[in-house]
Structure formats: structure tokens, C-alpha cells
Amino acid sequence: MGLTHEHDLHRRRWSRNLGVLLTLLAFVALVFGLTIAKIGGGDQMQGFDHTYRVGIDPDTRIPEAGQ
Amino acid sequence: MSDIRAEIAGESGTGDAGFGDYVALLKPRVMSLVVFTAMVGLMVAPVHLHPIEALAAIIFIALGAGASGALNMWWDADIDRVMRRTAKRPVPSGAVEAGEALGLGLSLSALSVVMLWLATNALAAGLLAFTIFFYAVIYTMWLKRSTPQNIVIGGAAGAFPPMIGWVAATGSISIEAVLMFLLIFMWTPPHFWALALFMNSDYEKAKVPMLTVTHGRKATRTHILIYTILLVPVALGTAFTAIGGPVYFALALVLNALFLIGAFRLWRRPEAAAEADKYAVEKRFFALSLAYLFGHFAAILIEATPWAEQLATWANWGALTWG
Structure with a gap:
């Protein structure tokens, strides 16, 4: 049996490979989009889990000397 | 070359699965719910996420549910093989090896939880991890084969997604999230026991202790009626919270009346009549249960639209709400 012969096995492998490719591309696009959304939102995100540092909050910041 | 020949000749079971077989492992119909x-x-929560964050949250919640489905198929392959309804699933049919289902389930579980954490917050991710654990370990490995109350307790796993969506947006659990959880939790027993009434032989063959197998169909019909009665106050009570309103209340009244009448008819029905028409009424009740849940959640979604908010203001609905 030559490799040029199209067998059902090749079709299944092709569908699997194409599916994995498209899934990975979608995942990369989603992570990219998430990154842009997080940074573009201008959130004061520091550390983990959306917790912002008190020190950079203008309302609670302690003025430095001379300010 | 030789491995290809071996596979073509059917000497090896590996590598035969198409992409669709792996998708089927994730139980796409359950995922759609x-x-x-x-x-x-997520959408009715008072805090609104960026659309891409919301999309990512929904995708990773669904992926987590799919992962638990794959783990369920890995563990239950032996009984799935016996039951007519599940015999064509990827593992019992031989399209995917059990080990692959386990690997996919564990990998996607970890990926979905970590990604939900990064996309939203730790509490939502923790709830998703607990849901996967609850479905795969508590329900699939333990309750399903040991008690006729399996789907009552196990139903919690299917009830968590709207709560996770809410928590993903707000970062906390509130009464509205709990009510959405309870709505699905209380709905699950009548829904699955209606299915068990006309699929009883499957569960009997697989020795799964469904209520129909251990206590008989008459007792199951009584249980369906009791759980339906208990479900009604949860469904109607939701109308008087921040996620409810007049549209929800009107629809819930109709759906709960229909569901109660259906459960009452099921309870009164003699077994001989059910067998005579091949469980037509039970099948209709099962279909109604799907419409019931979809209807309630669609109404909750409608209540979040500006049009429904205007209607609620006009009807002075706020005076009737609590929480």
C-alpha cells in the first residue's frame, strides 16, 4: 500500500491536526486579546488578582517630602 | 511507515481518533448549557467585565466543564459500554483510549482553572476547580455508583456555572448567585429522574443505583413531584431579587404551573399506561424540563436589558424586591 493512497486514517489525522492548529491559534488570539484588554484598560493592577497597591492610589498616597 | 500500516490494518487502536472524537469527550451538549x-x-452581574475578559471567562468555564466531562468518560467507560445511550461515546466505542481521555481531562482542568484566574479572579477559579473536583470525584467516582441520591447531590456540579459567571464579574458571592445555583440544583432531580423513567433498563444493565432501579418507578414519580414542589418557591422567589422583575415573574408563573401540572400527571400515571404509550408523557416532561430551565435563565437575561429595567421602574417592582 503506497503512502499516496488516501485512506480514512489520513483524513482523520488531517482533521485532528487541523483542529489542533485552529484551537492553538484561537488560544493565542484569546491570550493576546486578554493582554490588550488588561493593559489597555489602564487598571492599577499590581501583584495578583486585581489587587492594586495602595501606594499608587492618589487618594491614599502619602506625599513625598517637598510635595 | 510500519506504524501507519499497522494502524491501517487495524492492529493498533491508537491514533485513530478524529478531532470530533476529542470534542465529543468534552460533552458539547452539556457544555452548551x-x-x-x-x-x-456573568451578564446580569452588577459589575461589567471588558468584553474580551467576559468571552475568556465563558470559554474557560465551558472548558472546565468539558474537562470534567472527559474525566467522567474515562472513569465510566465500563458502564458507558453497557448502556445503549452512551455506548457510542469515544472511549467505549474505541475511538479514543481511556488514558487519552484522562490526560485530556487533567490538562484541560489545569488550563481552564489557571486561565480563569488570570482572566478574572481567584474566587471564580477556585469555584471552577471545586466544580471539576465535585463532578469528577464526588459524583462520578463516588456517588454515581453508590447511592440513589447520586444526581441530587451530584447536581451541584451542574449548578455552579452561573455562580462562577457572577463571581468572575463581581469577585464575590451574593444572594442572586446562590438563587441561580439553587434553581439548577433543585431542577436537576426532576429532569434526570424523568430521563431515568424511560431509560431505566440502561441503568439496570449497568448496575447504576438510580432511584428507578433501587426504589422503582412509582417512588421515582413521587420524588419528581416533591422536588418540583420544592423548586417552585426558589424559581418564583428569584423574581423578587435584583436579577428578577415583572417579565421574569410572568414567565416563571407560566413555566412553574406547566412543570407542576406535568409532575402531577407523571405522579398519577400508572406504569401500565406509561408502557403502553412508550413513556410519551415522561419524554414530554423531560423536554419541558429543558424548556423550563432555558426559559428561566432567558428571562433573567431579559431583565438585565434597559427595556425590562424601564418596565420594572414603571411597575414599581423595586418596592417588592429584597436583598
């Missing part, structure tokens, strides 16, 4: 309820939980 998870996507819908999680989306409702």
Missing part, C-alpha cells in the same frame, strides 16, 4: 447559564450569570 454551561455556556448559556455562565453567560447569564
Whole structure:
């Protein structure tokens, strides 16, 4: 049996490979989009889990000397 | 080359699965319900996420549900093989090896939880991890084969998605999230026991202790009626919270009346009549249960629209709400 012969096995492998490719591309696009959304939102995100540092909050910041 | 020949000749079971077989491992029909309820939980929450964050949250909640489905198929392959309804699933049919299902389930579980954490917050991710654990370990490995109350307790796993959606947006659990959880939790027993009434032989063959197998169909019909009666106050009570309103209340009244009448008819029905028409009434009740849940969550979603908010203001609905 030559490799040029199209067998059902090749079709299944092709569908699997194409599916994995498209899934990975979608995942990369989603992570990219998430990154842009997080940074573009201008959130004061520091550390983990959306917790912002008190020190950079203008309302609670302690003025430095001379300010 | 030789491995290709071996596979073509059917000497090896590996590598034969198409992409669709792996998708089937994730139980796409269950995922569609998870996507819908999680989306409702997320969209009706008082805090709005960036659209891409919301999309990512829904995708990873659905992926987590799919992962638990794959783990369920890995563990249950032996009984799935016996039951007519599940015999064509990828593992019992031989399309995917059990080990692959386990690997996919564990990998996607970890990926979905970590990604939900990064996309939203730790509490939502923790709830998703607990849901996967609850479905795969508590329900699949323990309750399903040991008690006729399996789907009552196990139903919690299917009830978490709208709560996770809500928590993904707000970062906390509130009464509205709990009510959405309870709505699915209380709905699950009548829904699955109606299915068990006309699929009883499957569960009997697989020695799964469904209520129909251990206590008989008459007792199951009584249980369906009791759980339906208990479900009604949860469904109607939701109308008087921040996620409810007049549209929800009107629809819930109709759906709960229909569901109660259906459960009462099921309870009164003699077994001989059910066998004579091949469980037509039970099948209709099962279909109604799907419409019931979809209807309630669609109404919750409608209540979040500006049009429904205007209607609620006009009807002075706020005076009737609590929480």
C-alpha cells in the first residue's frame, strides 16, 4: 500500500491536526486579546488578582517630602 | 511507515481518533448549557467585565466543564459500554483510549482553572476547580455508583456555572448567585429522574443505583413531584431579587404551573399506561424540563436589558424586591 493512497486514517489525522492548529491559534488570539484588554484598560493592577497597591492610589498616597 | 500500516490494518487502536472524537469527550451538549447559564450569570452581574475578559471567562468555564466531562468518560467507560445511550461515546466505542481521555481531562482542568484566574479572579477559579473536583470525584467516582441520591447531590456540579459567571464579574458571592445555583440544583432531580423513567433498563444493565432501579418507578414519580414542589418557591422567589422583575415573574408563573401540572400527571400515571404509550408523557416532561430551565435563565437575561429595567421602574417592582 503506497503512502499516496488516501485512506480514512489520513483524513482523520488531517482533521485532528487541523483542529489542533485552529484551537492553538484561537488560544493565542484569546491570550493576546486578554493582554490588550488588561493593559489597555489602564487598571492599577499590581501583584495578583486585581489587587492594586495602595501606594499608587492618589487618594491614599502619602506625599513625598517637598510635595 | 510500519506504524501507519499497522494502524491501517487495524492492529493498533491508537491514533485513530478524529478531532470530533476529542470534542465529543468534552460533552458539547452539556457544555452548551454551561455556556448559556455562565453567560447569564456573568451578564446580569452588577459589575461589567471588558468584553474580551467576559468571552475568556465563558470559554474557560465551558472548558472546565468539558474537562470534567472527559474525566467522567474515562472513569465510566465500563458502564458507558453497557448502556445503549452512551455506548457510542469515544472511549467505549474505541475511538479514543481511556488514558487519552484522562490526560485530556487533567490538562484541560489545569488550563481552564489557571486561565480563569488570570482572566478574572481567584474566587471564580477556585469555584471552577471545586466544580471539576465535585463532578469528577464526588459524583462520578463516588456517588454515581453508590447511592440513589447520586444526581441530587451530584447536581451541584451542574449548578455552579452561573455562580462562577457572577463571581468572575463581581469577585464575590451574593444572594442572586446562590438563587441561580439553587434553581439548577433543585431542577436537576426532576429532569434526570424523568430521563431515568424511560431509560431505566440502561441503568439496570449497568448496575447504576438510580432511584428507578433501587426504589422503582412509582417512588421515582413521587420524588419528581416533591422536588418540583420544592423548586417552585426558589424559581418564583428569584423574581423578587435584583436579577428578577415583572417579565421574569410572568414567565416563571407560566413555566412553574406547566412543570407542576406535568409532575402531577407523571405522579398519577400508572406504569401500565406509561408502557403502553412508550413513556410519551415522561419524554414530554423531560423536554419541558429543558424548556423550563432555558426559559428561566432567558428571562433573567431579559431583565438585565434597559427595556425590562424601564418596565420594572414603571411597575414599581423595586418596592417588592429584597436583598
